[in-house]
Amino acid sequence: MAVATVAALLAALGGALWLAARRFVGPSVKRLHRGGDSGLMHGKTVLITGANSGLGRATAAELLRLGARVIMGCRDRTRAEEAAVQLRREICQAGGPELGPDSSGAGELVVKELDLASLRSVRSFCQEVLQEEPRLDVLINNAGIFQCPYMKTEDGFEMQFGVNHLGHFLLTNLLLGLLKSSAPSRIVVVTSKLYKYGDINFEDLNSEQNYNKSFCYSRSKLANILFTRELARRLEGTNVTVNVLHPGMVRTNLGRHIHIPLLVKPLFNLVTWAFFKTPLEGAQTSIYLASSPEVEGVSGKYFGDCKEEELLPKAMDESVAGKLWDVSEVMVGILK
Numbered sequence: 440m441a442v443a444t445v446a447a448l449l450a451a452l453g454g455a456l457w458l459a460a461r462r463f464v465g466p467s468v469k470r471l472h473r474g475g476d477s478g479l480m481h482g483k484t485v486l487i488t489g490a491n492s493g494l495g496r497a498t499a500a501e502l503l504r505l506g507a508r509v510i511m512g513c514r515d516r517t518r519a520e521e522a523a524v525q526l527r528r529e530i531c532q533a534g535g536p537e538l539g540p541d542s543s544g545a546g547e548l549v550v551k552e553l554d555l556a557s558l559r560s561v562r563s564f565c566q567e568v569l570q571e572e573p574r575l576d577v578l579i580n581n582a583g584i585f586q587c588p589y590m591k592t593e594d595g596f597e598m599q600f601g602v603n604h605l606g607h608f609l610l611t612n613l614l615l616g617l618l619k620s621s622a623p624s625r626i627v628v629v630t631s632k633l634y635k636y637g638d639i640n641f642e643d644l645n646s647e648q649n650y651n652k653s654f655c656y657s658r659s660k661l662a663n664i665l666f667t668r669e670l671a672r673r674l675e676g677t678n679v680t681v682n683v684l685h686p687g688m689v690r691t692n693l694g695r696h697i698h699i700p701l702l703v704k705p706l707f708n709l710v711t712w713a714f715f716k717t718p719l720e721g722a723q724t725s726i727y728l729a730s731s732p733e734v735e736g737v738s739g740k741y742f743g744d745c746k747e748e749e750l751l752p753k754a755m756d757e758s759v760a761g762k763l764w765d766v767s768e769v770m771v772g773i774l775k
């Protein structure tokens with residue numbers, strides 16, 4: 440019995456050491472893109488959805504450091520204001536540009552309320568942006584919800600499809616005029632590799648007949664890609680580009696709806712610490728697509744780790760992309 444316990448302890452220790460070593464030498468966690476010189480985004484306005492946590496927060500911090508005026512579109516104003524205070528503090532401590540509404544405009548942080556689960560909120564957010572912002576150089580559709588229990592948005596859509604796809608669909612369409620008048624400008628869409636397990640089942644987009652939370656997340660992420668490709672086609676010749684990326688596996692609070700038994704939690708934390716990227720590492724492709732001169736003029740492409748990647752045929756199906764666009768217009772009530 441004692442021998443078995445010692446063996447189990449040694450195995451656990453060995454496993455932990457191996458994971459720790461993997462964390463430090465593993466290729467998946469290296470930092471990929473620094474974005475170049477600190478003034479790269481000077482004079483540019485970037486809007487990031489879901490910017491108060493995880494990948495969005497890390498993206499906001501880095502683009503601020505590069506001199507951008509960053510608008511954080513966030514569901515919870517209090518949490519977003521707290522995140523903004525922290526971000527300002529971190530950047531000042533790191534010797535970054537002076538932040539605040541009285542600064543020259545470079546490195547400024549603005550918080551605005553945006554609930555992508557409410558078309559009313561998306562519309563009033565966009566109205567505010569259009570009234571207050573003379574330009575918009577980069578829109579980053581980052582916010583997302585992952586494998587939640589069955590819920591509906593304010594407008595009666597299945598939550599993951601409603602937030603991840605439809606909310607961003609309306610937001611982007613309402614801001615297109617401003618993006619066009621600010622061109623060359625960019626749209627960056629955050630999807631997931633899990634798109635592979637989704638399908639656009641037009642007959643039940645609200646999942647009234649059957650709800651499978653994993654399938655619905657994957658479907659919303661497939662919709663992000665089809666939307667990007669259709670939008671790129673529609674934007675040809677406008678000098679507004681749109682690209683989509685997957686960040687890899689990143690240690691954030693995205694899995695808040697997943698129940699992990701208390702006993703398994705330490706092991707889960709160890710595995711994510713060892714194998715998942717940090718938010719800053721995961722945000723590298725968003726930062727790259729938003730700021731790098733290397734991708735000027737590139738549109739309709741799918742990226743991972745700052746490199747173009749291949750898509751499965753279902754994500755390149757133009758007839759599904761076109762139909763999804765038309766159906767989405769009706770769902771969000773865009774008037775022609």
Ligand SMILES: NC(=O)c1ccc[n+]([C@@H]2O[C@H](COP(=O)([O-])OP(=O)(O)OC[C@H]3O[C@@H](n4cnc5c(N)ncnc54)[C@H](O)[C@@H]3O)[C@@H](O)[C@H]2O)c1
Pocket residue numbers: 488489490491492493494495512513514515553554555556557581582583584585602629630631632685686687688689690691692693694
């Ligand atoms: N973390 C990963 O491993 C991973 C992997 C693949 C894709 N992604 C994608 O990355 C993006 C960012 O996720 P994250 O990992 O940083 O998780 P996160 O939970 O830290 O960030 C998601 C953000 O979206 C916001 N959000 C959720 N619902 C919203 C709503 N109704 N209105 C406005 N904002 C809302 C949240 O408040 C939060 O700020 C998501 O689109 C996610 O699907 C993440």
